[in-house]
Amino acid sequence: MTEDEVLAEFRAAEALLEGHFILSSGLRSARYLQCARVLMNPARGARLAEALVARLPAALRGSIQAVVSPAMGGVIAGHEMGRALGVEAMFLERPEGVFELRRGFRLAPGTRVFMMEDVVTTGLSSREAIAAIGRAGGETVAAGALVDRSSGKADLGVPFFPLIRLDVPTYAADALPPELQAIPAIKPGSRAAA
Numbered sequence: 552m553t554e555d556e557v558l559a560e561f562r563a564a565e566a567l568l569e570g571h572f573i574l575s576s577g578l579r580s581a582r583y584l585q586c587a588r589v590l591m592n593p594a595r596g597a598r599l600a601e602a603l604v605a606r607l608p609a610a611l612r613g614s615i616q617a618v619v620s621p622a623m624g625g626v627i628a629g630h631e632m633g634r635a636l637g638v639e640a641m642f643l644e645r646p647e648g649v650f651e652l653r654r655g656f657r658l659a660p661g662t663r664v665f666m667m668e669d670v671v672t673t674g675l676s677s678r679e680a681i682a683a684i685g686r687a688g689g690e691t692v693a694a695g696a697l698v699d700r701s702s703g704k705a706d707l708g709v710p711f712f713p714l715i716r717l718d719v720p721t722y723a724a725d726a727l728p729p730e731l732q733a734i735p736a737i738k739p740g741s742r743a744a745a
């Protein structure tokens with residue numbers, strides 16, 4: 552699947568939003584990739600996961616033993632990656648503020664994990680997820696995301712395979728351009744405000 556074909560899936564899902572958004576990191580942006588709208592169509596989610604799996608080096612692909620993803624945004628993306636890779640998919644959640652495996656999910660020591668996100672902006676959520684996988688005994692051998700909007704800046708500490716890379720500007724809350732200052736901000740994600 553080409554970058555244009557992936558973007559066409561996002562457009563068809565009405566997932567390319569414009570406005571004034573408060574991101575998980577607290578940064579602001581005039582654009583938001585609403586992956587939940589992409590993944591609400593199971594066939595579309597499966598197509599995108601298969602496209603990402605097809606991009607993984609064969610040796611890596613064959614070595615992955617589990618997919619782990621950070622809730623909420625990563626849950627469906629991770630589940631579809633598990634289906635495409637033929638391995639189990641689990642998710643991390645943070646009801647007490649720090650990502651952990653719950654619900655009986657567990658990793659045998661040394662399990663080779665693919666960490667799957669929906670979107671990477673600063674990479675903080677991904678790094679927190681990878682740290683939680685390590686605490687649970689797993690080894691994150693690579694990470695993926697539907698979208699890397701970090702402009703190539705996010706360093707996850709493991710090989711990273713985004714389906715598409717987008718260059719989308721972000722701004723500190725006290726350095727907004729006039730067009731964003733003029734619009735009320737909304738916060739679509741679920742991380743508690745800092």
Ligand SMILES: O=P(O)(O)OC[C@H]1O[C@H](OP(=O)(O)OP(=O)(O)O)[C@H](O)[C@@H]1O
Binds near residue numbers: 575622669671675741
């Ligand atoms: O790279 P980062 O700067 O960490 O930003 C990306 C993260 O932000 C969003 O999640 P959010 O924290 O909004 O919560 P959600 O997944 O529960 O919607 C998204 O799902 C990623 O997890």
Ligand SMILES: O=C(O)c1cc(=O)[nH]c(=O)[nH]1
Binds near residue numbers: 575584585586673
């Ligand atoms: O950084 C984020 O929180 C974020 C950006 C984006 O475009 N989409 C999303 O779901 N989260």
Ligand SMILES: [Mg+2]
Binds near residue numbers: 623676
């Ligand atoms: Mg998230």
